[in-house]
Every structure is written in structure tokens, then in C-alpha cells.
Amino acid sequence: MNYEPVIGLEVHVQLKTWSKLFCSCSTEFGAEGNSHTCPVCLGWPGSLPVLNEAALKLGIRVGLALNCKVAERLKFDRKNYFYPDLPKAYQISQFDMPVNGKGELLIETKTADGKMIERKIGITRAHLEEDAGKLLHEGITDGSLVDYNRGGIPLLEIVSEPDLRSPQEAYDYLTALKAILQYVEVSDCDMEKGSLRCDANVSVRPVGQEKFGTKVEIKNLNSFKMVQKAIQYEIERQTEAIEGGETIVQETRLWDDGKGTTFSMRSKEEAHDYRYFPEPDLVPFTLSLELVKSIEATLPELPMARAKRFIKEFGIPEYDAYVLVQEKKLAEYFEACVREGAGAKTASNWIQTELLAMLNAKNIAIEDCPVASKEFAGLLKLVEAGTVSGKTAKDVLQEMAATGKAADVIVKEKGLTQVSDTGLIEKAVEKAIAANPVAVAEFKAGKQKALGALVGAIMKETQGKANPKIVNEILQKKLQG
Amino acid sequence: MEFKIERVAELARLNLKSEEKQKLEKDLGAILDYVKKLEALDTKGVEPTSHVLNMENVFRADEVKPSDAAEKALEHAPHADGRFFKVPKIVHRD
């Protein structure tokens, strides 16, 4: 029998505020243990929460970007459970009146046979809640240490509908979601710092069956690749189990990246019953239409819309457009190059290959790129005009990055201008033909490869500056004539 | 009575001794019987009250204020290790 996976994702994103969700402690990452704490986020008896207005507004911003129905009225609830990272023994979260209701996210994904398709993934809800503290186990044999610096940091939990049907789709959903979160500037989305986290709900069912299978929650997924791998593993595990006559139990499993497997997390004795009830220490909130409209007015163009515009306005291939828009700054860089006069296709190709390769090699982000978009466009214009060859241009780019000089300055200083003078090239071609009779004979005998030796000789003669396109034309003509 | 003291005590993290358990089970059964009389009241269409005040939209501005609470808290903690609170190991039993 064939099985298909049903996948839903829960993404926790840290909202970019200065202070915590319910107190005035700093959200800065990496501070000394417990130094960003106060009676409120330590859960000291008698302390009370007060909502950070900025966090609520950022939450609404995400909701609008995900086409969610933003609540007219919302409230907070207590989720009760015991764990040392939860100092009050309850988490302030949102149960039945979240800030954002149903929404959707359009993603571009590749099918198994490599076709690009657009999929609409439903968003169930996106609600505000406070983060828990952190337990440290490493190097301690007789216990665990607790650090509450992270406790109380504002999170938005974005829950997808179980609409995803493959590990690849899950990966593409996360990439698209992260892009949106970065576009609307609500989070730095740094998985290493824990400001973006993902849990996956996975079940399988026979193809054609409408009813969902029993779902398993997978935690401890520290990168999108891990999400993809863990889902793949879990699909195989569940399918095998079902085929072997086993029943899937609803449980939480942890991903072990070293072993490439998931394993069951909770022991049976722990009954789960969060006993949600309205948080009496916080009053409800009513969102006016004006407030929501004013936030909506500040939303930038979102990745999907931008990709579509790039395709339409600049005529670049679909796939290239989606790659460019994944990162907001990259898309902006591309667009700036085009506005500076570079051809869109050239700019798109060069950014995705040479520029990104250079940035990766230097391990720097696009916003710190040493070559400004205007300068990069200058280089591309030289390439397009045939002033420099592509090969030379790559070297010029490195030089630009190292010296900060403009492309034309470097080309002029080093005399790298490409030779397009047909008379000059013709002379070099004739010289090469005369000097390589063997290669000429081979070519005439049908060996195309022999041409390489001749081109090499011509380039040597012209110090690599001859326009390869013209060289090729003249050489063909001479050899055939 | 639907009240199962073991399960509730587990949720509440109370390790009741058997004598105490019997007494509390009896007390709570009686109290639940007493509060059950609310069932008879018609509350169709009645909004629940979770706040007596008709207040809403209480915020604070997103401003950082330092606090020295942690130093004082760690000083009086049942078990601290440097800048951290310390708890016993989590032992998994299946």
C-alpha cells in the first residue's frame, strides 16, 4: 500500500523588542546567567505581568503578513505545568482568543519530478506567549542549572494547518515563512540563538484515505535541514511500523541529529493536562480597526509579490526570482543593480553565482557586502558592453572588494579592456593558424577539440584581452574559408 | 463521584500519604457535591466573568529597566551555583 505524509509545523519566532513580554528586562542575547531577570520574570510571589505594547504590534504585523484574521478582541491564558524552566509553573500564552486567527502562506515548491508549483498552506493561528528559561546540563553530574534570562522573552507561535505533504514542502514553507518574517522586520530569525524554532507534527495515512493518522510531535529541530531530515525519517518509521502491524502512539519525539533518528521523549507517568484558564492578572485587549490599518500601512512588499514583480518587470526566470527574494537584502541589492543600469538577467546570474560565492567565501552577509550595488552594476555594465570578458570581470570583482575601487578604474589602471578590434584579432588569428599546423589539420579532420589550442594561442598573443566572441567568429571563418 | 484523587494529586504535584488521601478525598467529594448545585441554574446566554473591571488595553512601553533581583534571589535560593539556580537531575523512568 502507498502512504502519504500529513505534516503541520509549529514555529516559534522571537519578536524583536528591547524588553520582555511582561516586564522591563532586556532581551539581549548572551548575557551573564540570570542577569536579565526581575521579580516578574523570575515568577516571584506577588509580582504581576504588564504587556509590552511593541510585542503585540509586532505580533499583529506578522498576522497581517500571513493574511491572518487579526482579532478584534484578544486575551491571555495560563497554561499550567511544572518544570524548572517555568518559574510560575504556568506559561502566559493565548488559548481561545489569539491575536491572529486563520491565515495562509503561498509557497513555491519543487515537486518530486522537479517542477516548480505554487501551494497555499493554511495558517491555523499565530499567538503571543512568553518563552521559558533555559536548563543547562552540560558538565554537571549532580543536577541541572537554571538560567531565566530567556524566560519571558516575547514569542509568536505560528501554527500551520496540516497542509504539508512532503519534507521538501516543509522545508520550502519554513524558507518562505522566514523570508516573510525578515521582510516585515519582526525578528532576526536566528536559529542558533533560538530566535526561530520549529516543531513538526507528522502522521501518515494510506493514499486516498481522508482521515488523518495518529500524529507524532517532533522537537529539537535546530535547522530547516534537520526538520526536513527528521520528517523524512519519521515518515519512514511510521510507514514501516504500520506495515508491520503496529499502532502509532500519539507522543513527543526528539530528533537525534548525530544518529539521524527520532526517539520518544516523555515517560508515561506524566499525564498532560494544561488546565488553561483566562489569565486574571491581565485585562483583555480590543484592537481598533485604525490600529490594524496603521500597522498594515507600514508593511513592505512581501517576497511572493516581489518575485512575481521581478518576473514580470525584469523578465528573469521564475526560479531565479524566488531565489533572489528569499533574502530581503539580496532582492534589494538585485533591484538596485538593475536601477543602476545593469541588465536584469546579467545581474540575477552574477549575483547568484559570483557575488554570493564571494560573500560565502568571506563569510559575510549581503548587507555587509564590500561592493556596493552601484559599483557592482558598473562592473556588469562593462561586461555587457564587451569592455571586459567575463573571466576578467571575476578578477576585477575580487579587486573591487579588496580595494574599494570602481570597476572602470581597475580596468583602466590594469589595462584590462577587452580587445574587440577585428583587425587586431585577425592578425593574432592568422599568426596562431600559421604556428599550429597540427591543430589546424586535426580540426579540419573533424576534431572540434583542436580549436582550444588555437584559441589559447590567440589569447596568449592578446594577453587574454581579446573578445572571445569575436575570436571565435574570425577563427571559424578563417579555418573554413 | 468522578473525582479521582490520584490523578488530581499527580497534576498538582502533591505526594499524599494514604491516611491524608482518604480524608481529602472525602472532604473534596462533599465540597464538589455542594458546588454541584450550580448545575440547576440556567446560565444560557450568560457571559462568563473573568474580570470584574471593565478595563482593557493595559500596556507598558517597550523600555528596558535593569533589576538587581537576581542577586538577592540567588542569595536566598534553596540551592544556587554561581549565577544559576540549581535543581536535581531529571531522572527518566519508563
Added chain:
Amino acid sequence: MTDLCSLTLKEAIEFAKKDGAQPLLEAFQKRATALNPKINAFLRFGAAPINKREIPGLLQGVPVSIKDNICIDGREVTCASKILAGHVPPYNATVIEKLKSAGATLFGQCNMDEFAFGSSCETSAFGACRNPWDLERVPGGSSGGSAASVAADMTLAALGSDTGGSIRQPAALCGVVGVKPTYGRVSRYGLIAFGSSFDQIGPITKTVEDAAILMNILCGHDPKDSTSSPERVPDFTQSLKRDLKGLRIGLPKEYFIEGIDPEIEKSVRAAADLYKKLGAEIKSISLPHTEHSVAVYYIVAVAEASSNLGRFDGVEYGLRVPTKDLREMYFETRDQGFGQEAKRRILLGTFVLSAGYYEAYYLKGQKVRTLIRQDFEKAFKEVDVILSPTSPTAAFKIGEKVADPIAMYLSDIFTIPANLAGIPAMSVPCGFTSGGLPIGMQLMARPFDESAMLRAAYAFEQETGIYKKKPKL
């Protein structure tokens, strides 16, 4: 020196203006040292000597005592529970900041029912507090230590907290004045929570005027408490007039029921007659859902309490029973740290919120809470103040109701409705039983109209002078 201890707060402030607060402090130190072993009103008391010139403000350095569930930076605060023994809060409650800036000297920390769970002060983990009028009897609760210390002249005034009558009932049983302000009037920041949507801090004093003086200090918006009201705070002392012309007082028929001590009913009805003489209009009213208040309260308040008390787990503060395993630490610490009544309420609250029971209990309770609020809204269209007994009985014997939790819970039947509705209410001494025990009457008013009930209380008190009678100790 006993003379100084018998002063009212108002008189003590006048004294301190002339002679400084130090003689007062010494007198109270001496009296508390002598009486506390008998009454057990204070869990801790004492104050460093003060220099009169350094004391600013309205209160001039006079000593005020605090229920032991209000956080004071650097001082032990226990809620009369073993689980918090040795707990030292790292911050001041807002009311403590307010008292300090008004020039109060913090004196005693008052005994109470453990976590304010009780109506007799018998559930304190540090021994029951006794009633100064009869040491074999309870002072009421949960703010029993606060009321007993004021009645015994061990302090000038004290702060209590009231979730279902915890200020008013002990005030009635000890023959003193106790005010529960409107929910949201006084900041809850720093009050160790019992039922967060019910809790209010308020004053317990010898006279109505003293209560008004403290209300002026305690009330007001606090940005640290999201449920603190921005409502303007009037000068409550301005409302204290003896003329009651035009005031409409309601007597709810559901508060004069079977089971109420006839002496108490008689005393409260006599008060109504007196009010008529003072120019008020007396009306019979109905609060039809009164009989359900206790049930609603023991669902909703204990649900909140079960969640509020989750944090006492041995991780960060208070008691920790050493164990090898984390899970065991939770179970052992909470088992050994909490007393019987606390466990009873934690279990009950956990149950009514648990899966499958939430709607039948918690949600139902919240809906009936709405009906009870609506009763008051209707009643206050006809009257300005509601008059009733505070407690169906006078002080009962220590141990008398311990075995029967429901009987104990029912002793709060007249005080709980005000907490369910969030309205202000107070207890004022209105007489004595034939056995010489104090009787209190309750006055309730519209939200934020404390002035109306203070005015009625003041007129009655001035007319009768009951407050002048003191227990013999």
C-alpha cells in the same frame, strides 16, 4: 504607656507631630512583647529606633502592621506557610512603597491563615492566632493577626487582604473596622496572590476615620498592576459626615436567613433603625443569587489559587525537600510544605480546571458570577449602600469548625458576594453578643464609591461610640 497604645491612628499622628514617633514605637514594642505570646497576632515584630526629624509625610513615623502575605524588601514573608519559611522577597509591594513614602514605620508582620485559606486563622503553620475578646476563640480570618493586633492595641492599624471576606470577617469578630476597597483600587503588586480576580488589600483600623486616612494612602493607579484602575481617588476623609440625609440603604432579604445568630440579626436590624433616625432611607432589596456565592467562590477562587500556588515548588525560594530526582523534589516539597487546607484548595482548584470538568465547574462558576454581579447592578439602581451582617455568627471556639470544611466555608456567605462582584465593602462594629463578643455589620457600595459606605459607617460609629469599648487583657 498603655495610653499611647490605645490611641487611634489619627490621635497618634497628632502625638507624633509634637513628640515624635519614638515613644509610640517603644510603647507598642512593650505591649506586643507582653501580649503576643498570648494572642500570637504577629509572626514577627519590631522596628529600628527612628529619628523624628527624618520622618516625613502624613503618618509621621507611626507604626503600622502588615499581613504576612505582602512583600517587604529584605524581610521574611511567609504567608504563614512552612513552604515559604525563610523566604525573603527582593522587592517591596506597591502598598509598602506607598506607606513608606507616607512616613509609616513598618512594625508587625501579622499572622494569618496559611496563604489566606481560612476564616479562623487556625490554618497558620505557625500556630493559631487568638481573639483578644476571648482567648479560647478564633479572631476570624484570614487576616486574623491583623484584626487581633488592632483590637488588642498591639498596633495602631494594620493591612489585611480580602479575597472572600478576609478583612471584614476578622474585623467583625474582633470588633474593629475593616475595609475591602473596590477591586482595582489598591495595587496588588507585591501581594502574594490567592484568587487574583478577587484579592484586594485594605486597612484594618480602630475607627472609620483611621480607615479613611489609610485609604487615602493606599488607593491609586499602579502601572505595575494591569488590573489597577485609573479611576480618580477622592479624599475619603472628606466623606465622613454625620448627616445621612438622602442616603438610601438597602437590606437584602437573602442576608437575613435561617442559621444566622439571632443576636446578630437583631443588632444589624437595630443599626438599620438608627440609620432611619439619622436621615437615611431604608429599603428592602433582593440579591437573588446570594445562596450560590459560596459555591462559585469555591470553584473560581480555588482554581486561580491552584495555579498561583504552582510556583511553590522548591526551585527558586522557600522550602526544598532534598531529593535525588527532580520529580520527587516537586512532590515531596509540596507535600511537606503545604498544610491540609492549602492541599484541599489546590486539589479542588486543579480538579475544576482539568480536562473534562472545566465547563461543568469553572466556566459554570464564572457564568453564575455574572448573575451575582448583575444582582448588585440592579440593587444599586435603587440604593446607595447595602447593609447586612458581616458574619452569620460571632467568634467561634478554636477547633469548633476545623473538622467540617463546608461549615467553615459557609461562615463567609455574606462577605463573598462583594468579592465576586468586585464592589467595595466594609465591616463596622455594631454591638456585642450577650456573651460580650463583638458583632460587625457590613456595608457595601457601588464600584469606586467607597465614600458612600465610609460616610454611613462614620455616622453610625460616631452616633453609637461602640469603638471605644476595648477587650480586657
